[in-house]
Amino acid sequence: MAQEGILIVFSGFSGAGKGTIMKELLKRYPDTYALSVSATTRAPRPGETEGIEYFFKTREEFEKMIEKQELIEYARYVENYYGTPKAYVEEQLLKGKDVILEIEIQGALNIKKMFPRALLLFVATCDAKTLKERLLGRGTETLDVIHARLKRAGEESQGMENYDYLVVNEDLEHTVEQVHSIICNEHKRVSHNLDFIARIREDLEGFLKGE
Numbered sequence: 001m002a003q004e005g006i007l008i009v010f011s012g013f014s015g016a017g018k019g020t021i022m023k024e025l026l027k028r029y030p031d032t033y034a035l036s037v038s039a040t041t042r043a044p045r046p047g048e049t050e051g052i053e054y055f056f057k058t059r060e061e062f063e064k065m066i067e068k069q070e071l072i073e074y075a076r077y078v079e080n081y082y083g084t085p086k087a088y089v090e091e092q093l094l095k096g097k098d099v100i101l102e103i104e105i106q107g108a109l110n111i112k113k114m115f116p117r118a119l120l121l122f123v124a125t126c127d128a129k130t131l132k133e134r135l136l137g138r139g140t141e142t143l144d145v146i147h148a149r150l151k152r153a154g155e156e157s158q159g160m161e162n163y164d165y166l167v168v169n170e171d172l173e174h175t176v177e178q179v180h181s182i183i184c185n186e187h188k189r190v191s192h193n194l195d196f197i198a199r200i201r202e203d204l205e206g207f208l209k210g211e
């Protein structure tokens, strides 16, 4: 029987390269991972497509989703709502896929409370200066928004100790393989293999009875 998938939370400073790492991970291991697409009230950036990067919602639509308990978690981030739709995550985990949630820290901590076996990864740049340069280089946000995101990064840095692993993204190739290998190791954790243990125990008992 396939092992149930692991819930993986991937957080990190805006601009640290989370999105790119995730895209690459999915491209290389499409049968292993499923990426949850969040709902948000933020406006689409140029090039973003409904249902690919996000499900773009009005504030009213988002609040309806909260009311109908369609979200596993949600948080406010720099004036907008972001949340994880429940149905897709549950369906993919049952199929044995490792489901990746690319979410900010409040949501991550809520997930850990609800799913203690979730794996929490945090991605950072090697220093603060590099982060600022990447945000400026992206050219998709106004200076005010960049400033707000840097401020938020400072706040998020206060919660980094709550994560299981820290990944410093200096070289995409290396980072992607590092993340994949952390997840592969996580599958070996005894707590993710309780079905295997029960089965082998039962088979061994069967042998003993047959003797």
Ligand code: 5GP
Residues within 6 Å of the ligand: 011, 012, 013, 014, 038, 039, 042, 073, 074, 075, 077, 082, 083, 084, 085, 102, 103, 104, 105, 106, 107, 108
């Ligand atoms: P961005 O606007 O740059 O796409 O995302 C802003 C922040 O919201 C990022 O840190 C991203 O990880 C986070 N985020 C995206 N989707 C969700 C979600 O469903 N829930 C939570 N809590 N955060 C999210």
